[in-house]
Amino acid sequence: MKTNKIIYWIATGIMTLVFTFSAGMYIFNYERASGFFENLGFPTWIIYPLAVAKILGLLAVLSRKNTFLKEWAYAGFFFDAVLAFFAHYMVGDGEWMPSIVAIIAILVSRIYEFKAFLPQTKE
Numbered sequence: 001m002k003t004n005k006i007i008y009w010i011a012t013g014i015m016t017l018v019f020t021f022s023a024g025m026y027i028f029n030y031e032r033a034s035g036f037f038e039n040l041g042f043p044t045w046i047i048y049p050l051a052v053a054k055i056l057g058l059l060a061v062l063s064r065k066n067t068f069l070k071e072w073a074y075a076g077f078f079f080d081a082v083l084a085f086f087a088h089y090m091v092g093d094g095e096w097m098p099s100i101v102a103i104i105a106i107l108v109s110r111i112y113e114f115k116a117f118l119p120q121t122k123e
Helices: 002-028 030-040 044-063 067-091 097-117
Strands: none
Touching (some): 002 030, 002 044, 044 067
């Protein structure tokens, strides 16, 4: 049980770092983020709403209070990371590795949350 919690918190920490870094870049380095978005063919108006959504999603996952919001946050992070991977891969800019790290961290965090925090029944 303790090992599951350690794996959960490591994966959740990595996921938090990846999405905090990207939201921070969107907010504090808008010019660089808008250049990335334009290169990928995305509209730049979505940068600030996406940064806010990432921060709110992290709060939902880390608070672990509302299961419904937490599940939506995991889904949103997963879709964001998968779409980021394919956008970078298709453009060929070589910036797809953070999205692979994010996908793995999201999946491990989500899987080990159940293993670590749900009561285990012994049959």
